[in-house]
Amino acid sequence: MTSKIKSRKTGWHQNPDAVRADILKTATQVFAEHGLSGGRVDEIVRRTQTSKRMIYYYFGDKNGLYLAVLEAAYARVRAGEDALHLEDFDSMEALARLVEFTFDYHAANPDYVRLVMIENIHRATHLKKSDTITQLNLTAIDKLEQICRDGVAEGRFREDIDFIALHWMITSSCLFNVSNRSTFEQLYGGAIYSPEGQVNLKRMIVSAIQNHVAI
Amino acid sequence: MTSKIKSRKTGWHQNPDAVRADILKTATQVFAEHGLSGGRVDEIVRRTQTSKRMIYYYFGDKNGLYLAVLEAAYARVRAGEDALHLEDFDSMEALARLVEFTFDYHAANPDYVRLVMIENIHRATHLKKSDTITQLNLTAIDKLEQICRDGVAEGRFREDIDFIALHWMITSSCLFNVSNRSTFEQLYGGAIYSPEGQVNLKRMIVSAIQNHVAI
DNA sequence: CGCATAATGTACTAAATGGTACATTTGTCA
């Protein structure tokens, strides 16, 4: 994985980027699985090609590593959002596509969702420390705002839409779908999480959102 | 709190119920605050009138205590739901009241929400072990089902409503509102969590739900 | 009253866990 070419004598070569990436990837999995307090540094080490020494060398301490994991996870979301090209569609269609993307992205990235939930358990204390993330995340709202403006101009959207509330609505459904799957499934059965169940759910969310913005 | 009348000589009296309740209450707070792995038995002991000895005497081990906490939390929800008297209202009004209750209950009981989230991080492994909870929670759906039936009979609800999906919709909004408050507030500002913001949000959710079931 | 059992106090332990000290090697650049 890290493709380190071992030296014949000593068995190792310098490869800082790969080592860093390896740690980060493994730590993401471990923290997402067990949380910050539950995630063991020793387990991360074990599942890595490197040593505990290197974690502290690159990330300072456990919290530093966790913060790096969190920042990387949020950065990936943004990259995903940027890949959409909503300007090619009329407002209703663009909104639908944004909701669908959000739904699918969360479903496909449960580790991201788990990290968000874990961060909420910690009352977002680490998120607050991150200058990077806070600035990063306003773009999601921008896209929505643009869609709403277009929709109003086209005469299809209400004029009094609060796009932060709209974003809240979209996120709540799409995130809950992943974050609370385990308990919901246990209590109310797995029908919603079957392939058709998910398709229906997505359709339901899209139409609820469209309904909400429509005149 | 526990109102234990101390013996003059030895400084203690038997008071099993109060001790058990004291432990449970404190453990609820500690686990809700820090999670299962993050919640320290020693901290629970410190914030309790009793000793560590008693925790293990009554609950076996840390997991047993956590499970007891979880079961008690779910039991309280049910008690709250039973206090509603939805049969006194027409279907649309009853639905609105159920949604409003759900919204308010979650907002007023963040510890319950946090426990649910923590349980989801653990993939509901403890919930699965609890015979009590699983049977308990089907009543929420029953209420909804009854409302839907009435609504159809009154000619105001669509006939093809999936009440589990409907319950999903209600729960996702009301739970997300509390569970993800920290990160959402940090990223998008606190307007939604101001008093009027919450009122507006609740109204928005109610009307979205009503819209969804209406013909 | 005396006895059996439930309830509680006190002190302790083994293991897990985050973190570090110290030595060594690798790569770069003059």
Place this chain on the structure above:
DNA sequence: TGACAAATGTACCATTTAGTACATTATGCG
């Protein structure tokens, strides 16, 4: 080539943490 900083290996430590051993007291019951 040689020196110097960056990168890595190895072994170790102090503390925290869940859990327990053992003794003692309270209380109900015949």
